[in-house]
Amino acid sequence: MHQTVEAALEINLLHANQAGANHNRAHFDQWGITCLNIMSSPGAGKTVLLERTLAALNPDLKMAVIEGDMTTELDAERLRQYGVPVIAINTGRSCHLDSKMVSGGLHTLAADYNPGEFDLVFVENVGNLVCPAEFEVGEHGKVALLSVTEGEDKPLKYPIMFQAADCLLISKIDLAPYLDIDLNRLESNVRQINPQVTIIRLSAKTGEGLETWLSWLRTQVN
């Protein structure tokens, strides 16, 4: 004879990923590294922004990139041209990086280099506005990009990403005059869900806003 009993577990579904993220962050802290998780939809300009950033800050800041892409190393190869270590991670069919993947990247960095020398590690996430923000990887801060071609309603449609961001970069600002986008409305949409976020309008093409972004980065490292 059987009876049904219940066992309370009360365990977060993402606890394994969170534990991995905490472990990664502990390593970054131990090595004095600031880690930033860069996220956006595909094509918003993460890689070109990193190109401009690496060119501007190297060698004042010692940087590395953990580069996530579903397939290929094309983005990683682009960034290696700037003279910084770039660890490529192929996520396969997974639409976001998780803490275990970044742990692998982190340990490769530590094995091939002296990790204590680095100031800043960028994790360039897979292009996706839906889920990366839900999966911590060990970062100290989240940077989201939204390009002007995507429209002012995206923060309302993808609130989790925009709520989690510490810095929001409105990219491709040089195209704004050719579009019907209302940038003030875009920013007020973001502020409904994230009143504290730092918002920077920039163009990797013309350089507008780049100095503001670099200044913000420097505050994150100190």
Added chain:
Amino acid sequence: MHETDMTKALILTVRQWWEEQPSRPQIDRIHLTVGQFTCVEPASLHFAFAAQTQTGFLEGVKLAIHETPLVAFCHACQAEYKPEIGLHYSCPSCQSPMEDIRSGRELKIDRIEYAQSFAEI
């Protein structure tokens, strides 16, 4: 889809619990809470779970998902409100931003229902 990864994590967690029990019980049902303001779609979770438990220690086990709505608290108005997902998140009365989420972000395994034989009790 990430529900597949989450289901793998769920199965691992349940397995860990199951192996720690003095006699590995027959699990009937796993109860989850999934908030509306998460990236998890319950239907996809059901689908992934069914696909991954066709054989093994969780074969035939049902998933019961309790969905929680997005509820925010406006400190200016001292009142709860339900933001309209996709449309409007600030307080409908005073337009203060959505800063205090009281429900809707949950993603957890609440409890496991299993059969226990009278001989063990």
